[in-house]
Amino acid sequence: xxxxxxxxxxxxxxxxxxxxxxxxxxxxxxxxxxxxxxxxxxxxxxxxxxxxxxxxxxxxxxxxxxxxxxxxxxxxxxxxxxxxxxxxxxxxxxxxxxxxxxxxxxxxxxxxxxxxxxxxxxxxxxxxxxxxxxxxxxxxxxxxxxxxxxxxxxxxxxxxxxxxxxxxxxxxxxxxxxxxxxxxxxxxxxxxxxxxxxxxxxxxxxxxxxxxxxxxxxxxxxxxxxxxxxx
Amino acid sequence: xxxxxxxxxxxxxxxxxxxxxxxxxxxxxxxxxxxxxxxxxxxxxxxxxxxxxxxxxxxxxxxxxxxxxxxxxxxxxxxxxxxxxxxxxxxxxxxxxxxxxxxxxxxxxxxxxxxxxxxxxxxxxxxxxxxxxxxxxxxxxxxxxxxxxxxxxxxxxxxxxxxxxxxxxxxxxxxxxxxxxxxxxxxxxxxxxxxxxxxxxxxxxxxxxxxxxxxxxxxxxxxxxxxxxxxxxxxxxxxxxxxxxxxxxxxxxxxxxxxxxxxxxxxxxxxxxxxxxxxxxxxxxxxxxxxxxxxxxxxxxxxxxxxxxxxxxxxxxxxxxxxxxxxxxxxxxxxxxxxxxxxxxxxxxxxxxxxxxx
Numbered sequence: 001x002x003x004x005x006x007x008x009x010x011x012x013x014x015x016x017x018x019x020x021x022x023x024x025x026x027x028x029x030x031x032x033x034x035x036x037x038x039x040x041x042x043x044x045x046x047x048x049x050x051x052x053x054x055x056x057x058x059x060x061x062x063x064x065x066x067x068x069x070x071x072x073x074x075x076x077x078x079x080x081x082x083x084x085x086x087x088x089x090x091x092x093x094x095x096x097x098x099x100x101x102x103x104x105x106x107x108x109x110x111x112x113x114x115x116x117x118x119x120x121x122x123x124x125x126x127x128x129x130x131x132x133x134x135x136x137x138x139x140x141x142x143x144x145x146x147x148x149x150x151x152x153x154x155x156x157x158x159x160x161x162x163x164x165x166x167x168x169x170x171x172x173x174x175x176x177x178x179x180x181x182x183x184x185x186x187x188x189x190x191x192x193x194x195x196x197x198x199x200x201x202x203x204x205x206x207x208x209x210x211x212x213x214x215x216x217x218x219x220x221x222x223x224x225x226x227x228x229x230x231x
Numbered sequence: 232x233x234x235x236x237x238x239x240x241x242x243x244x245x246x247x248x249x250x251x252x253x254x255x256x257x258x259x260x261x262x263x264x265x266x267x268x269x270x271x272x273x274x275x276x277x278x279x280x281x282x283x284x285x286x287x288x289x290x291x292x293x294x295x296x297x298x299x300x301x302x303x304x305x306x307x308x309x310x311x312x313x314x315x316x317x318x319x320x321x322x323x324x325x326x327x328x329x330x331x332x333x334x335x336x337x338x339x340x341x342x343x344x345x346x347x348x349x350x351x352x353x354x355x356x357x358x359x360x361x362x363x364x365x366x367x368x369x370x371x372x373x374x375x376x377x378x379x380x381x382x383x384x385x386x387x388x389x390x391x392x393x394x395x396x397x398x399x400x401x402x403x404x405x406x407x408x409x410x411x412x413x414x415x416x417x418x419x420x421x422x423x424x425x426x427x428x429x430x431x432x433x434x435x436x437x438x439x440x441x442x443x444x445x446x447x448x449x450x451x452x453x454x455x456x457x458x459x460x461x462x463x464x465x466x467x468x469x470x471x472x473x474x475x476x477x478x479x480x481x482x483x484x485x486x487x488x489x490x491x492x493x494x495x496x497x498x499x500x501x502x503x504x505x506x507x508x509x510x511x512x513x514x515x516x517x518x519x520x521x522x523x524x525x526x527x528x529x530x531x532x533x534x535x536x537x538x539x540x541x542x543x544x545x546x547x548x549x550x551x552x553x554x555x556x557x558x559x560x561x562x563x564x565x566x567x568x569x570x571x572x573x574x575x576x577x578x579x580x581x582x583x584x585x586x587x588x589x
Contacts, residue, residue: 011460011464014464015460015463015464018294022291022294025291031291033284033287034284034287034288034291034292035288035291035292039292039295042295043291043294043295045295046294046295046298049298049302050294050298053456053459053460053463056452056453056456056460057456057457057460060450060452060453060456060457061453061457062453062456062457062460063457063461065460065461065464066464068468069464069465069467069468070464071253072467072468072471072472073464073467073468073471075256075471075475076286076287076290076291076471078260079260079263079283079286079287080287082260082263082264082266083260083263083264083265083279083280083283084264084265084280085284086280086281086283086284087284088281088284088285089277089281090277091274091277091278091280091281092278092281092285092481092482168526169292169518169519169523169526170288170289170291170292170518171284171285171287171288171289172285172288172289172292172477172478172481172516172517172518173516173518173526174285174288
C-alpha cells in the first residue's frame with residue numbers, strides 16, 4: 001500500500017515537472033534555445049494544461065503510472081535540471097552544416113532582398129549576399145554581425161569561423177551557417193564564445209581560389225537572447 | 232517450443248536491459264552535466280549537451296500536439312458511444328478505410344495525436360482498416376497541414392497533391408493489412424479492450440495483473456483525468472525514446488553525409504536516390520507534420536520535387552517516434568507491414584511526382 005502511494009505521488013511529480021520545466025524555460029528566456037518563437041504561446045498553454053493535469057491527479061484518485069513510463073518521462077525533466085541549457089553551437093557544426101552546394105539552394109529560398117546598409121546584415125544575410133553576388137561587388141562593404149566562434153583544423157591561428165544556426169521550427173532542423181573571419185585577436189577566443197564581428201569584406205585567395213572573408217576584429221559579447229536566426 | 236524459447240530469451244534480454252539502461256543513462260547524464268568531468272572527456276560533454284538540446288527541441292515541440300491528441304482521444308472516449316460509431320462508419324472494408332483516411336479533416340492532429348485517437352476509435356469498435364488508415368492519414372489529411380503546406384509552398388497544388396497521395400496510400404494500406412483478417416491478429420490487446428464506462432486502460436499490460444485496489448474515481452472529471460494522464464504518459468514514453476534516437480543520430484551522423492549521397496548519384500537511378508535520401512531524412516528528423524512543410528520547402532531545389540513530395544508524404548506516416556507509438560496500438564508484425572508498405576508507396580508517389588512535376 002505504502003509503495004502504491006509513493007508511485008502515485010511520483011506520477012504526479014513527473015507530470016508537474018514537465019509543466020514546470022516549460023514554464024521555467026519560458027521565464028528564464030530559454031525556450032528559444034529549442035524552438036522557433038512562434039510556438040512559445042502554444043507551449044505555455046500546454047504547460048498550463050500539464051500543471052492542471054498534475055493538480056487534477058493530486059485532487060482525484062488518479063491511479064499510479066507504470067514505472068517504465070515514469071522512468072522514461074523523467075528523462076526530459078532530468079535533462080532540464082542537470083544538464084546546462086546550451087544552444088546548438090560549435091559542438092554540432094560538423095553534423096549540422098550543410099555542404100556548400102546545398103546551403104546555396106537553402107538560401108535561395110530563405111532570403112531574397114537585402115537592405116543597402118551592409119552593417120545591418122545578419123550572418124544569414126551575409127551568407128545570402130555572398131552566394132548571390134559577385135564577391136568583387138561586396139569588397140570593402142562594412143560588416144557588423146554576431147555569431148559564435150568555431151574552427152576547423154586547417155585554419156591559421158588568426159582566423160576563425162563565425163557561425164550561427166538557422167532554425168525553421170525546432171533545433172532538430174537547425175542548419176549551421178558560417179563566414180571566415182581574419183582577426184588579429186582571433187586566437188584569443190575559445191570555441192563557442194559569442195562575438196561581434198567588426199570589419200570589412202575582403203575576399204582572400206587561398207590555395208588558388210577566392211574565398212569570402214571578413215577582415216577586422218572580434219568583440220566578445222553575451223549570447224544574444226535569441227541565439228538562432230529565423231528565415 | 233519455439234514460442235517458449237523466444238519468451239525465455241526476451242526475458243533475459245529484458246533483465247539485462249533493466250540493469251544496463253539506467254546505468255548507461257546515469258553515465259550519460261553525468262557526462263552531459265559537465266560536473267567534475269575530466270577535461271579529456273570535454274569534447275564528449277560538448278557533443279552530449281548538443282544532443283540534449285536537439286532532444287529537447289523535438290520533445291518540447293511535439294508536446295503540445297501530443298497533449299491535444301490525448302485530449303481529443305479522451306473526449307471521444309467520454310462522449311462517443313460504440314453504437315454511434317457503428318451507425319455512421321461503413322462496415323465494409325473499403326468504406327471503413329476510406330472513412331478512416333478522411334476522418335482527420337474533423338480531428339486536426341499530427342502523428343503524435345493521431346495514434347492515441349486511432350486506438351481510442353478501435354476500442355470503440357471501429358473496423359481495423361479504418362484505424363490503420365486514420366493513424367497513417369490523419370497527420371496530413373487535416374486542415375492545419377493543408378493550410379501550412381499551401382502557405383509554405385505558396386501553391387495550393389502541392390498541398391492537394393500531398394493530401395491526395397496520402398489518402399490513396401493510407402486507404403490502400405488499410406485495405407491490404409486490415410481487410411479480411413481478425414482484429415486480434417493485428418491489434419494489441421490494449422486496443423482490443425472494449426471501451427465501456429468502466430475503463431481499465433490504466434491497468435497497463437506490462438504492469439502485470441491489474442492488482443491495485445480500485446477506488447472508483449468519483450465523477451466524470453476524475454475519470455477524464457485518470458484516463459488522460461495514463462494515455463499521456465503511455466504515448467509520451469514513445470516520444471521520449473523516439474526523440475532520443477533521432478537526436479543521437481543527428482549528433483553522430485552528419486546530415487551532409489546523406490546529402491552528399493544525393494549529389495553523387497547519377498544516371499537512371501538518380502530520381503530514386505533523391506527520393507530514398509529525403510525519406511531517410513524525414514525518419515531521422517522526426518519533425519511534426521504540422522510544421523514539416525516549411526522544412527520541406529528548404530529541400531526544394533536541392534532535391535527534385537518528387538523527392539520532396541516523398542518526404543511530405545512519408546515523414547508524417549513513418550518516423551522514429553511514430554513507429555514506436557504505432558506499436559502501442561498495432562501488433563509488431565502489422566507495424567512492420569505498415570512501414571514497408573508506406574515506404575514502397577511513398578517511393579511510387581515520389582516517382583509519379585518526379586514525372587509530373589519536373
